Amino acid sequence: xxxxxxxxxxxxxxxxxxxxxxxxxxxxxxxxxxxxxxxxxxxxxxxxxxxxxxxxxxxxxxxxxxxxxxxxxxxxxxxxxxxxxxxxxxxxxxxxxxxxxxxxxxxxxxxxxxxxxxxxxxxxxxxxxxxxxxxxxxxxxxxxxxxxxxxxxxxxxxxxxxxxxxxxxxxxxxxxxxxxxxxxxxxxxxxxxxxxxxxxxxxxxxxxxxxxxxxxxxxxxxxxxxxxxxxxxxxxxxxxxxxxxxxxxxxxxxxxxxxxxxxxxxxxxxxxxxxxxxxxxxxxxxxxxxxxxxxxxxxxxxxxxxxxxxxxxxxxxxxxxxxxxxxxxxxxxxxxxxxxxxxxxxxxxxxxxxxxxxxxxxxxxxxxxxxxxxxxxxxxxxxxxxxxxxxxxxxxxxxxxxxxxxxxxxxxxxxxxxxxxxxxxxxxxxxxxxxxxxxxxxxxxxxxxxxxxxxxxxxxxxxxxxxxxxxxxxxxxxxxxxxxxxxxxxxxxxxxxxx
Numbered sequence: 001x002x003x004x005x006x007x008x009x010x011x012x013x014x015x016x017x018x019x020x021x022x023x024x025x026x027x028x029x030x031x032x033x034x035x036x037x038x039x040x041x042x043x044x045x046x047x048x049x050x051x052x053x054x055x056x057x058x059x060x061x062x063x064x065x066x067x068x069x070x071x072x073x074x075x076x077x078x079x080x081x082x083x084x085x086x087x088x089x090x091x092x093x094x095x096x097x098x099x100x101x102x103x104x105x106x107x108x109x110x111x112x113x114x115x116x117x118x119x120x121x122x123x124x125x126x127x128x129x130x131x132x133x134x135x136x137x138x139x140x141x142x143x144x145x146x147x148x149x150x151x152x153x154x155x156x157x158x159x160x161x162x163x164x165x166x167x168x169x170x171x172x173x174x175x176x177x178x179x180x181x182x183x184x185x186x187x188x189x190x191x192x193x194x195x196x197x198x199x200x201x202x203x204x205x206x207x208x209x210x211x212x213x214x215x216x217x218x219x220x221x222x223x224x225x226x227x228x229x230x231x232x233x234x235x236x237x238x239x240x241x242x243x244x245x246x247x248x249x250x251x252x253x254x255x256x257x258x259x260x261x262x263x264x265x266x267x268x269x270x271x272x273x274x275x276x277x278x279x280x281x282x283x284x285x286x287x288x289x290x291x292x293x294x295x296x297x298x299x300x301x302x303x304x305x306x307x308x309x310x311x312x313x314x315x316x317x318x319x320x321x322x323x324x325x326x327x328x329x330x331x332x333x334x335x336x337x338x339x340x341x342x343x344x345x346x347x348x349x350x351x352x353x354x355x356x357x358x359x360x361x362x363x364x365x366x367x368x369x370x371x372x373x374x375x376x377x378x379x380x381x382x383x384x385x386x387x388x389x390x391x392x393x394x395x396x397x398x399x400x401x402x403x404x405x406x407x408x409x410x411x412x413x414x415x416x417x418x419x420x421x422x423x424x425x426x427x428x429x430x431x432x433x434x435x436x437x438x439x440x441x442x443x444x445x446x447x448x449x450x451x452x453x454x455x456x457x458x459x460x461x462x463x464x465x466x467x468x469x470x471x472x473x474x475x476x477x478x479x480x481x482x483x484x485x486x487x488x489x490x491x492x493x494x495x496x497x498x499x
Contacts, residue, residue, distance in 0.1 A: 051110070217240055
């Protein structure tokens, strides 16, 4: 597996091909000659070694001195791992903002002997990296905004006692063009159901004198407020992410906050006041609305306006936020149709598909949204019926495969708080300041901490993603990145507590 003449020199050649910094996955242990050189560099954050054949591994340990490798805290060795354990390791150990770039280093002579096994490992890592890459991209955009919004929402989150009661039948409205053709059917069925509107569909319903029972919003950006410019009628429950814009929380006192998977939101829910959770992994509000309906114990869910495409080139149902916005900018030189056309074709990768009802334009992101929703539907026990329109069809399992047992009814509300929001923030601030100074390699630093201390740093990882992006191509040590994240967060908290 290695050179018979000078295996150490051969191992050092790997440094020229793979710069020694970041997260390394070594395919094949061999005798470790190709791995030892990387142990000398503090910029290497993690070394994961994968191999197959436990008897071979034992034989190597019996003949080769690998103590230097085995005693390094950055090193992990997995022998004959399953796809699930590989994926779990990657998702729990690789943090893009502080782990650096990820590199796969094959020991070619070993890989050729067990090619199917190693190709399966590579395929698993590629799937995991797709998830991590998407999550990291979102964090670089919204990491600081999530934190700031959550801070600002704490006073209202302390006061709210509103609850959502269970419902067996839920109507969900999205803002796709097909919603326009379903309004009368919604009006007819509303009396016996919970009408749950996504924030984008709210102005469409209000324009057509349909008052929903509840509205859900998950976007942390202030553009979300555009969906509420027509007001929020009394009696409507507003379901908000803890990281939603605080301006939305002032619209009504009938607010139910939920904790999304953002680290700071989870920390708040764990150590201050427990908030209900909703699956927002689908990346869009329709997915979150279905998750909410399932949480309430719904057995029948009807989806309206979930087109996940632009049928015939039309983006949203008439009455949604884009219409008044584009109308305010239109004139005889740039009519409203020009604005919609520019919105459709600019900065979007579109796939054009032909169907019985005409042409549909499908952005890549909407395709991902639909696939995530289909996965949620497939794993649910409720009967979910996407009402057919001209949009992209949503695949659902046959009704015969559904379990007919009654689903549990759940009340959607927050639990009791452990202290006031100010006391919680003061404690959180104090704990952040008491964290030991970070050092490189940063994952070794994190391993040296208690679970409580690691949880504190985890709340700052989305902030570190933003700061890394702000540094651009400038090299920044992971320990410095953590330090800057803590400085930014503590300054925000101190300023907020003084207001």
